[in-house]
């Protein structure tokens with residue numbers, strides 16, 4: 672479970688994330704929906720312990736983000752969009768092993784888990800090839816397996832489908848559904864209404880770092896008297912909402 676309490680981040684004079692609070696339960700996909708610059712990446716980077724909050728905190732599976740960052744790190748899996756960050760000269764297996772060793776897993780645990788996941792994600796054929804020689808889709812599979820090698824309880828996805836082709840987007844969507852079935856708590860950021868509508872159990876609409884609306888899509892449509900998510904989004908983040 673993820674419990675976020677008054678999380679804020681100020682960069683010099685930019686209030687990137689402003690007093691954000693929300694909760695995500697096991698087996699739930701929580702979509703952070705917002706325009707460019709809304710504060711999604713900053714929020715996820717803080718939850719991933721990659722960036723120190725200016726104020727506020729979060730409990731990740733009962734562990735405090737500020738006081739116990741090393742314990743938090745063991746409980747989260749991260750899949751961020753863009754470059755997969757693999758070492759080209761290491762094989763796919765070595766890339767995954769390197770990350771797993773940083774998570775303090777034993778050699779036996781790592782081997783068993785790689786065998787299981789290589790089968791599950793169809794990686795057998797290329798797992799011992801250097802990452803630099805793999806296609807973009809193959810690299811993505813390696814990044815996916817790396818993100819769950821330590822069987823985290825919480826998954827953070829930051830625009831994980833940006834720049835991918837149709838079949839790779841589907842792979843990522845299937846992976847998110849798989850994580851939900853495994854009972855993980857999932858936070859997924861996107862600016863695509865269609866993606867959010869398709870995958871998320873609950874959404875938080877974020878604008879200028881603030882949460883301006885939250886709930887299931889059904890709840891929000893009813894509350895704002897619309898059956899169009901895009902219209903709802905524009906109403907909440909458009910000019911007339913500015914304060």
Ligand SMILES: Nc1ncnc2c1ncn2[C@@H]1O[C@H](COP(=O)(O)OP(=O)(O)OP(=O)(O)O)[C@@H](O)[C@H]1O
Nearest residue numbers: 682685687705706707708709710711712713714862
């Ligand atoms: N390291 C930084 N230094 C200064 N300002 C930053 C830094 N990182 C982010 N910002 C600013 O914080 C605000 C929120 O950015 P953030 O990347 O979190 O938004 P986002 O919702 O993820 O946007 P996008 O969809 O474009 O990735 C923006 O105004 C951005 O310019």
